[in-house]
Amino acid sequence: MDHGRTPLDFDLNALLSYASANVHGFPPSPSNFTVSKFGHGQSNPTYKVEAGSGASLKRYVLRKKPPGKLLQSAHAVEREFQVLQALGTHTLVPVPKVYCLCTDSSVIGTPFYIMEFLEGRIFLDPKLPGVAPERRRLLYQATARALASLHSADVDAIGLGKYGRRNNYCKWQIERWAKQYIASTGEGKPKRNPKMFELIDWLQQNIPLEDSSGAAAGLVHGDFRIDNLVFHPIEDRVIGILDWELSTLGNQMCDVAYSCLPYIVDIVAEVGEGLEHTGVPKGIPSQAEYVAEYCSSSGKPWPFAEWKFYVTFSLFRGASIFAGIYSRWIMGNASGGESAQYAGDRANFMIDYAWKFIGRESVLPKNPSSGAFVAQDYLKRFGQESDDQGFSKGGGRFVPSKRVMELRNRLTKFMEDHIYPMEQEFYKLAESNSRWTVHPGEERLKELARKEGLWNLFIPFDSAARARKLIFDGSNHLLSENPSNRLLGAGLTNLEYGYLCEIMGHSVWAPQVFNCGAPDTGNMEVLLRYGSKEQLLEWLVPLLQGKIRSGFAMTEPQVASSDATNIECSIKR
Known part of the structure; x- marks a missing residue:
């Protein structure tokens, strides 16, 4: 067995024994086991651990406290492990997966943890020399x-x-x-x-x-x-x-x-x-x-x-x-x-x-330095600008409003709490002979999404205003009685909705649960913008309620989402 040596010369046999017992999937009885120290970094000593047999090697990273007397609260690898485990388990923040934490200093001399080795690039110089x-x-x-x-x-x-x-x-x-x-x-x-x-x-x-x-x-x-x-x-x-x-x-x-x-x-x-x-x-x-x-x-x-x-x-x-x-x-x-x-x-x-x-007089411009908002110009042109459309008044670029950020956070939490845990169940149904049926869990999540106001978020505020006027004769019937019954969305712009699409796109099942899946969204938006009151009531309301899918509910107009965009552009020109 090839045991690599480290500058601190800790007990590699003890490390191998501990990793074999505590790291899930660690190669059993590896013929090759090497540990080498990373040269970069000035806080907690960090090592690359390689284990395996023949050409099959697995790589890990070990991070430990330095030896000797340390300043109070410094080099807390226990806290590092805690935050990495929480973020890796519950969020999409890019962090390496952690496998185990050892607080027993008798193993290699100080507490340490083992985490995933990420194959990628690290740039030591912020000037990025050699990069285009x-x-x-x-x-x-x-x-x-x-x-x-x-x-x-x-x-x-x-x-x-x-x-x-x-x-x-x-x-x-x-x-x-x-x-x-x-x-x-x-x-x-x-x-x-x-x-x-x-x-x-x-x-x-x-x-x-x-x-x-x-x-x-x-x-x-x-x-x-x-x-x-x-x-x-x-x-x-x-x-x-x-x-x-x-x-x-x-x-x-x-x-x-x-x-x-x-x-x-x-x-x-x-x-x-x-x-x-x-x-x-x-x-x-x-x-x-x-x-x-x-x-x-x-x-x-x-x-x-x-x-x-x-x-x-x-x-x-x-x-x-x-x-x-x-x-x-x-x-x-x-x-x-x-x-x-x-x-x-x-x-x-x-x-x-x-x-x-x-001593400097100025250290940062009073406003962001980039160009004007394209979507804000759109709002001005169509007379729909308001103080709550998700834009910074200081100029610069799209800056999500507090309301949009709150929706984004709620979407993220909903997916973490309800959609991700159900994905395997949904996949099982999709691969079975009952693939054309709707999973009861999906219907339950749809109802929950409606109750939490995470429903039909794709509907632009101007389309919603037109539909509200036709269906409810300009009143806020249904919409004001219960905020969770806002069938016509949250009053977002397309730009704001795009910011939320990133979250929904993390799961193939999410758009369906939030009633935001194409091509249904394209069909519904065309009806909202150009349909008659009768069409809205006959075809659109059941779709907005998530009760019928567009392919079964509509005989006309059968419009795909890409066609909807083309039609809209032609009409505006």
């Missing part, structure tokens, strides 16, 4: 969307409601990192920088009001940057978010600002100013464009007024982290290799640069 410009932009957009996905997780629904304190996050984070800095410096350790304590005072005096209220609270990664992401081998999308050591609940704008640090400072190859000063490589979006992409995907407001604080806080926290790395390097416990010896210089540079950043 058009793909650089896509990678940064994917990064912003991955962060928005993480921030959209419903922590209460996935068992992370007590994962941290939601309010006063910045307040206690400033206190925590100040203590970490003190613990890492002075009294025989690296020299303390007096400007750090002045910076702490400035931060404490400028904490945004949204922090104390918890208005910006949710799941926080704590170390979100492009080199902690695994991208698909050939596609420009994130398949895994790594390094959750600093994750908690708190102010999510801190994550956004921290992920923007490459625009502010360069701490990869050498200490220096960031992309905004040296020049943003071709294809990489500007800082404002990146933040706009995040706000568009997450529904967060544009952070113009608070941005100086959040970036300064990120510089301060980064300085404290580097001070800790340097202190551990001096003590011989750092896991970052040779680069750890320069961490002290980087800490002092970030402290100095934080003061330079504070």
Whole structure:
């Protein structure tokens, strides 16, 4: 058996024995078992584990606490395992699957966990050298969307409601990192920088009001940057978010600002100013464009007024982290290799640069930097603009309104609670001799979707207004008596509905349950826009109620969804 050696030289036989007993599907009695340390990363030591026989090898990742005396609350692999397990089990946030957590230090010397090895790409340099410009932009957009996905997780629904304190996050984070800095410096350790304590005072005096209220609270990664992401081998999308050591609940704008640090400072190859000063490589979006992409995907407001604080806080926290790395390097416990010896210089540079950043007159445009809303122009042209159509008033791009985000969250929860657990049952029926019958569970879920107001979401607000006028003589009959009986949808635009389609598209059964499946949607929309009152009552109402499928309910017009689009375009022209 080939046992790989590691720099820390822990007991590989003990690891093999533990993995064999606790990792589902681990190769039995592998003839090859190797462990090699990843060179990247400066917090918890991370290893690639390979096990198998012959050419058949399975790969895993082991992540453990470093040896020696550690700072309080640092390197908590137990928390990493907890958050990865919750997100991987209950959400679509891209994270590696975790297999087991070992809290018994006697096995390999410290607690550790084993997770999935993701085949993909990791970019260590935010400049993305060697990547085509058009793909650089896509990678940064994917990064912003991955962060928005993480921030959209419903922590209460996935068992992370007590994962941290939601309010006063910045307040206690400033206190925590100040203590970490003190613990890492002075009294025989690296020299303390007096400007750090002045910076702490400035931060404490400028904490945004949204922090104390918890208005910006949710799941926080704590170390979100492009080199902690695994991208698909050939596609420009994130398949895994790594390094959750600093994750908690708190102010999510801190994550956004921290992920923007490459625009502010360069701490990869050498200490220096960031992309905004040296020049943003071709294809990489500007800082404002990146933040706009995040706000568009997450529904967060544009952070113009608070941005100086959040970036300064990120510089301060980064300085404290580097001070800790340097202190551990001096003590011989750092896991970052040779680069750890320069961490002290980087800490002092970030402290100095934080003061330079504070002195700037402007740090972010007052509004997002991209073009005007196409759909908003449509609303103006047809006289349907309102304050509740899901658009940001500041210009820029589509930004889902609070109402649309609430629908998106409800859809996600409904699918996690009701549709995903039933998928195997639905597939069994589809593959049986009774494939043309309707599963009773589907009818039950349809009724539940109606009761929760997740029904006929595809119907555009202008089509609904016309149908309401014809069917109910302009009154809100049925619609106002019970919100769950809104047969004519939620009053969305097509753009808003498209934002929800992404969620429904995660399951082949979901559109059917929400009565949003093509070609029924195309047929119904044509009738809503152009049908007579008699047609609406005879054919459309049963369809809206989900009682009859279009292929059986309609003899005319037999219009497919693609035809509906063509007809509509022709009429408008």
